Amino acid sequence: MPSDQHTAQEHVSVLIVGGGLVGLSTSLFLAHYGIRSRLVERHSATSLHPKQFSLSIRAMELLRSVGLENAVRNAAAPLAENKDFLIVSTFAQGEMARYPLGGLREEEIQRLSPTTRGICPQDVLEPLLLEAAQKLGSELHFGCELRSFEQTPDGILATIREVATGKQKTIHADYLVVADGARSRLRQQLGIKMQSRWSSEQNISIYFHADLSNLMPEKPFFTCLVTHPEASGILLPANNRDRWIFMLTLPTGSVELEEHFTSQRCLALLRQAIGVPQLEIEVKSVLPWEAAARVAEHFSLGRAFLVGDAAHLMPPTGGFGASTGIQDAQNLAWKLALVLSKQAGPTLLATYESERRPIALFTTEQARLRWQAKAQRHAGDAAQREKLGLADEAVVMLGYQYTSPAVISPRQALPSHSEASQNLDGHPGTRAPHLWVEHQGRRISTLDLYGKGFVLLAGAQAADWRDASRHVSNRLGLDLTVYTVGLDIADIDGSWYIAHGITPQGAMLIRPDGFVAWRSASADESADRTLERVLSHLLCWVSSSEMN
Incomplete structure (x- = not known):
C-alpha cells in the first residue's frame, strides 16, 4: 500500500513541474548556466506520442548553443527533406495537389542564420533533451508529482509525492517553473487566467504504426490533407515508413470524447483515409486537443513562472508552439542564473514577462491566422499573405524584438513584417x-x-x-x-x-x-x-x- 511518509526538507535552486519538451528544455538551459534544478513529472517516462514536429530556426539556434543541433538533426534524419503540403482523396490514390510548405526563402535564411528550421517528433526530441540535461547534472524525477506548494518571502515550499509508493517529501526552492501544459493545474492554483483570443474546433490525434512505405510518393511531404468525405483529416509522417499521425477535426458542437475513439473506430477511420481496407494497423495512442489561441494574463506571480503551453496555447500551423516554449525556457533560464549567482538584481526576472508575453501574443496571432487561412497560406503569393495579415515566417521565428529594462534604447516598432533582414540590423532588442x-x-x-x-x-x-x-x-x-x-x-x-x-x-x-x-x-x-x-x-x- 502506498504510504504518506514524509522525509526531511531539501533545497534546490529551481523546481520545474512538468517533464515535457519545455520543462526538459528549461532544465537543460539552467544546467548550461550552472544552475541546479529539480524536475518532477507525474508520468513515468517522456512522451510516447510524437505530438509537435516542427522546430523554428530560432529554436534550432538555441539547441545549437547547448550542443544539440546535430543530435536533433541526426535523430530525425528521415524527415529532413519533408517540406511539402499534399492534398489527396485517400493516401493510396496519390496526390491531387502539392505545394511548398511556404514562408521561408532558403537564400534569405542562409543570410540570417547558421542553421535552418528542424523537424523532429516530440517523442524523439524529449529523450535527447533528457540525456543532455542529465549529463550536465540536472535532477529529473519522473513518476513524481507536485501535491501542494506555497510561496514564502524567500522561496517556494513544495510537497512532492512519488506516484508508485506514495512517499512524500518537502522541498524548498528559490523559484518555481510551471511547465505542466495547456491545462496547467498550477496556473489555475496561482489564480492566473488565460485570455481566450480565439477558440475553434476540437481535434483528435491518432498515433499509429503501419507500413506505408510502398504508398509514399517519390518526393516526401510534411503534411497531407486527406479529403475523403468519411475520413477527412491531416496525415503526418513520423519517419516516412511505419510511424504516423492522423489528425481529424470533430464536427462543430460535437460532444465526442477521447474514449469514443475506440480501437475499432480508429482502425476504420485510418483504413478509409489511407484507402487500403485490410491494412494492418496498430493504434498506439489517441490524444484530444483544441485548436485555440490563448495567452495567460501574466507569465509570473511572485517566484513562480509560466513557460510553454502553460503560458500560451496556439494551433499547430506554422509549427510555432514548441519553439515558442523553448525560447521561453532559455529567456527565463539565463535570467534566473544571473539572479541566483548574484550577478543581477531580482527585478531582472520581471523582464521575463515583459519580453516573452508580447512575443507570445504576436506568435499566437500568427498561428491563428495561418490556421484560419488553411491551404491559402501555402498557395498564396506575398501580396495575398499580406492581405491575410500573415507576417513573414522568418519575422515570426527570428525578426521580433524585446522591449524591457534589459534592453537599452529599443525601437518603438519593427521596421518590417515582411523582411526579417530589415529587423536584424544590430539594433538593441533584436537577435x-x-x-x-x-x-x-x-x-x-x-x-x-x-x-x-x-x-x-x-x-x-x-x-x-x-x-x-x-x-x-x-x-x-x-x-x-x-x-x-x-x-x-x-x-x-x-x-x-x-x-x-x-x-x-x-x-x-x-x-x-x-x-x-x-x-x-x-x-x-x-x-x-x-x-x-x-x-x-x-x-x-x-x-x-x-x-x-
Whole structure:
C-alpha cells in the first residue's frame, strides 16, 4: 500500500513541474548556466506520442548553443527533406495537389542564420533533451508529482509525492517553473487566467504504426490533407515508413470524447483515409486537443513562472508552439542564473514577462491566422499573405524584438513584417546579426560566440571600450567576455561593421540569449562610466530613472 511518509526538507535552486519538451528544455538551459534544478513529472517516462514536429530556426539556434543541433538533426534524419503540403482523396490514390510548405526563402535564411528550421517528433526530441540535461547534472524525477506548494518571502515550499509508493517529501526552492501544459493545474492554483483570443474546433490525434512505405510518393511531404468525405483529416509522417499521425477535426458542437475513439473506430477511420481496407494497423495512442489561441494574463506571480503551453496555447500551423516554449525556457533560464549567482538584481526576472508575453501574443496571432487561412497560406503569393495579415515566417521565428529594462534604447516598432533582414540590423532588442567569421582558426557564426554570459563586441579601434569592460566587470562581479574585430575575430567578408551598425571605434553588448542589449556606434570619452551605468541598468541594479 502506498504510504504518506514524509522525509526531511531539501533545497534546490529551481523546481520545474512538468517533464515535457519545455520543462526538459528549461532544465537543460539552467544546467548550461550552472544552475541546479529539480524536475518532477507525474508520468513515468517522456512522451510516447510524437505530438509537435516542427522546430523554428530560432529554436534550432538555441539547441545549437547547448550542443544539440546535430543530435536533433541526426535523430530525425528521415524527415529532413519533408517540406511539402499534399492534398489527396485517400493516401493510396496519390496526390491531387502539392505545394511548398511556404514562408521561408532558403537564400534569405542562409543570410540570417547558421542553421535552418528542424523537424523532429516530440517523442524523439524529449529523450535527447533528457540525456543532455542529465549529463550536465540536472535532477529529473519522473513518476513524481507536485501535491501542494506555497510561496514564502524567500522561496517556494513544495510537497512532492512519488506516484508508485506514495512517499512524500518537502522541498524548498528559490523559484518555481510551471511547465505542466495547456491545462496547467498550477496556473489555475496561482489564480492566473488565460485570455481566450480565439477558440475553434476540437481535434483528435491518432498515433499509429503501419507500413506505408510502398504508398509514399517519390518526393516526401510534411503534411497531407486527406479529403475523403468519411475520413477527412491531416496525415503526418513520423519517419516516412511505419510511424504516423492522423489528425481529424470533430464536427462543430460535437460532444465526442477521447474514449469514443475506440480501437475499432480508429482502425476504420485510418483504413478509409489511407484507402487500403485490410491494412494492418496498430493504434498506439489517441490524444484530444483544441485548436485555440490563448495567452495567460501574466507569465509570473511572485517566484513562480509560466513557460510553454502553460503560458500560451496556439494551433499547430506554422509549427510555432514548441519553439515558442523553448525560447521561453532559455529567456527565463539565463535570467534566473544571473539572479541566483548574484550577478543581477531580482527585478531582472520581471523582464521575463515583459519580453516573452508580447512575443507570445504576436506568435499566437500568427498561428491563428495561418490556421484560419488553411491551404491559402501555402498557395498564396506575398501580396495575398499580406492581405491575410500573415507576417513573414522568418519575422515570426527570428525578426521580433524585446522591449524591457534589459534592453537599452529599443525601437518603438519593427521596421518590417515582411523582411526579417530589415529587423536584424544590430539594433538593441533584436537577435544579434549572423555573420561567418574566423575565430581561433575556425570558421564560425557570430552567434556561436554567444550563449553563456554577456559578451562585449568591440571594433578594431575601440581600446577605450575594451579597457572599460575589464574595469567594470570586476567592479560588478560580472562574467563578461570581450571579442575584438581584427584581433579575436576576423571579418571574413568585410561586412561586420555595416551589419552591426557601429564603427571601428564602437562597441555593443550581447546578452546570454544572443540579443543585442546596447550599442554605441562610436567612441566615448567616459567609456568606463558609461559602460558601468549601462550594465547596472541591464542587470537591474539601478532603475531607468537613475540612468537619466
